[in-house]
Amino acid sequence: MPDTTRIQGPLGIIAGRGPLPCVLAEAAIAREIPLHIVGIRGEAREDIERFPHTWIKWGEIGKMFRALEKNGCGDLVIIGGVNRPDFGNIRFDLGAIKTVPFILSLGQGGDDHVLSRIVQFFEDEGYRVHGAGDVAPELLAGEGSLSAKGPSVEEQADIHIAMKVVRALGPLDVGQAAVVAKGHVIAVEAAEGTDAMLQRCADLRRLGRTRGARSGVLVKAPKPGQEERVDMPTIGPETVRKAAAAGLAGIAVAAGHVLMAERAATIEAANEAKLFLVGEPWDDNGAREPSNLD
Amino acid sequence: MPDTTRIQGPLGIIAGRGPLPCVLAEAAIAREIPLHIVGIRGEAREDIERFPHTWIKWGEIGKMFRALEKNGCGDLVIIGGVNRPDFGNIRFDLGAIKTVPFILSLGQGGDDHVLSRIVQFFEDEGYRVHGAGDVAPELLAGEGSLSAKGPSVEEQADIHIAMKVVRALGPLDVGQAAVVAKGHVIAVEAAEGTDAMLQRCADLRRLGRTRGARSGVLVKAPKPGQEERVDMPTIGPETVRKAAAAGLAGIAVAAGHVLMAERAATIEAANEAKLFLVGEPWDDNGAREPSNLD
Numbered sequence: 037m038p039d040t041t042r043i044q045g046p047l048g049i050i051a052g053r054g055p056l057p058c059v060l061a062e063a064a065i066a067r068e069i070p071l072h073i074v075g076i077r078g079e080a081r082e083d084i085e086r087f088p089h090t091w092i093k094w095g096e097i098g099k100m101f102r103a104l105e106k107n108g109c110g111d112l113v114i115i116g117g118v119n120r121p122d123f124g125n126i127r128f129d130l131g132a133i134k135t136v137p138f139i140l141s142l143g144q145g146g147d148d149h150v151l152s153r154i155v156q157f158f159e160d161e162g163y164r165v166h167g168a169g170d171v172a173p174e175l176l177a178g179e180g181s182l183s184a185k186g187p188s189v190e191e192q193a194d195i196h197i198a199m200k201v202v203r204a205l206g207p208l209d210v211g212q213a214a215v216v217a218k219g220h221v222i223a224v225e226a227a228e229g230t231d232a233m234l235q236r237c238a239d240l241r242r243l244g245r246t247r248g249a250r251s252g253v254l255v256k257a258p259k260p261g262q263e264e265r266v267d268m269p270t271i272g273p274e275t276v277r278k279a280a281a282a283g284l285a286g287i288a289v290a291a292g293h294v295l296m297a298e299r300a301a302t303i304e305a306a307n308e309a310k311l312f313l314v315g316e317p318w319d320d321n322g323a324r325e326p327s328n329l330d
Numbered sequence: 331m332p333d334t335t336r337i338q339g340p341l342g343i344i345a346g347r348g349p350l351p352c353v354l355a356e357a358a359i360a361r362e363i364p365l366h367i368v369g370i371r372g373e374a375r376e377d378i379e380r381f382p383h384t385w386i387k388w389g390e391i392g393k394m395f396r397a398l399e400k401n402g403c404g405d406l407v408i409i410g411g412v413n414r415p416d417f418g419n420i421r422f423d424l425g426a427i428k429t430v431p432f433i434l435s436l437g438q439g440g441d442d443h444v445l446s447r448i449v450q451f452f453e454d455e456g457y458r459v460h461g462a463g464d465v466a467p468e469l470l471a472g473e474g475s476l477s478a479k480g481p482s483v484e485e486q487a488d489i490h491i492a493m494k495v496v497r498a499l500g501p502l503d504v505g506q507a508a509v510v511a512k513g514h515v516i517a518v519e520a521a522e523g524t525d526a527m528l529q530r531c532a533d534l535r536r537l538g539r540t541r542g543a544r545s546g547v548l549v550k551a552p553k554p555g556q557e558e559r560v561d562m563p564t565i566g567p568e569t570v571r572k573a574a575a576a577g578l579a580g581i582a583v584a585a586g587h588v589l590m591a592e593r594a595a596t597i598e599a600a601n602e603a604k605l606f607l608v609g610e611p612w613d614d615n616g617a618r619e620p621s622n623l624d
Contacts, residue, residue, distance in 0.1 A: 205498060205515075208494055210518060211518070214520075221504040224499070227517065
């Protein structure tokens with residue numbers, strides 16, 4: 037579950053792609069937390085201009101730190117995905133010099149390693165880095181049934197197997213998602229991302245390699261030890277529509293550990309497609325709590 | 331390692347797709363083992379007609395048993411993949427009646443479950459079912475470097491991670507293969523098969539989601555407890571060419587547990603593409619033997 041860290045002063049939001057940065061900004065304002073958004077050009081939506089903000093380009097590290105400092109932001113949330121930048125074409129500003137050893141250290145290892153290093157980098161500079169769920173717990177998927185429909189006993193068994201797959205791979209820094217139908221593991225996510233994995237499930241279904249009518253579940257959960265402050269699994273209406281297109285019966289997420297920023301739209305999409313959407317208990321060690329299926 | 335079961339009389343070969351049935355028949359003839367091939371129409375190559383044979387259609391179970399009986403085949407090898415048949419369009423012969431409870435039992439569970447049940451079905455009828463490697467150990471990939479090139483230390487570390495991925499998922503009846511590049515797990519195989527997984531790696535490379543020039547390894551290994559007599563992982567020249575197209579540096583297989591029927595062509599393809607091809611020690615419990623990387 038999210039920790040209850042209090043934000044001590046103005047909140048800095050380093051904004052990447054998607055709706056999350058603005059959703060978080062609204063949640064902060066609702067709590068009367070002052071904020072300043074630093075938007076990465078080509079990644080963050082123009083929408084951030086509704087809030088106090090500064091635009092930076094990749095490499096303008098000095099400009100970023102000046103904006104945070106000027107606005108008194110000692111607390112940070114880094115949110116919204118970014119495309120892997122083309123390091124060869126980045127023009128670094130003077131303030132970026134101190135980041136050179138850091139950037140050189142990013143070349144090796146899995147995603148989780150890179151993201152942990154990014155958090156470490158900001159912490160070394162004296163910032164307190166929070167997850168979006170620490171600031172606004174309502175952005176996390178909660179426990180229990182979120183949709184009108186719930187999983188059947190058979191679907192609950194599929195959820196259980198998919199959770200085991202994700203849990204088995206977590207220590208190897210792999211994926212956050214798997215698809216299981218009728219006891220059969222259909223797909224495991226690695227570098228391709230959830231959307232590509234769901235597309236593959238849709239293709240397999242067309243080829244008749246999966247059996248029966250609508251069946252199967254998508255499970256999303258964090259990797260054990262995953263840096264959830266900057267890399268929490270997310271789910272939105274588009275995930276639901278793609279799961280429906282892949283012929284799945286529903287989606288289960290690790291409660292308290294998956295961001296669902298567009299909550300109403302996500303639940304509406306599930307109900308519209310007649311998919312179930314459920315939050316499963318998940319303890320902080322990444323292990324699923326015992327259920328009657330264990 | 332392959333067991334040394336002796337074939338006691340004429341060998342029955344139930345033949346599915348690909349070159350394996352004929353390669354096995356030739357290996358049996360070289361050992362002066364008499365044989366009879368039962369080819370599944372639409373699956374086995376016409377090539378089997380070079381050997382004593384009977385063609386059957388899906389559902390002609392009675393005809394299959396009569397052919398095996400008439401030719402005195404108490405020993406069986408079931409070899410070559412099949413497409414999942416469209417059960418609704420199969421016309422069962424009279425001899426198939428006893429298979430109805432068996433077929434109804436196949437609906438649930440992963441591939442491994444289905445294949446174990448098939449072996450059980452033939453054993454219940456009194457047949458001795460062997461793996462191709464039991465009859466002809468030279469069809470299995472051996473230990474050590476098979477290609478001119480060997481893996482670098484970094485590539486050896488990638489092999490180690492990919493072996494761990496396959497090992498972690500085995501108990502969940504998932505996949506037999508994974509791709510790892512520079513410590514990063516790129517892809518994990520589930521229902522889509524190795525070719526589709528390699529295609530995905532090629533796509534990810536084009537999108538720039540994997541880094542650097544030629545790098546990464548494909549690892550193929552059996553699942554622990556996998557029914558290796560009917561479902562051993564296979565590798566051939568086409569696998570090598572697809573791994574090269576995906577920009578990988580090489581391939582590692584579990585020595586003694588992966589079929590390499592077209593041995594010369596597979597090694598030639600590896601040398602031509604400058605890929606390494608190596609057999610890694612793998613014990614019978616599915617665990618990799620300790621190496622200096624553990």
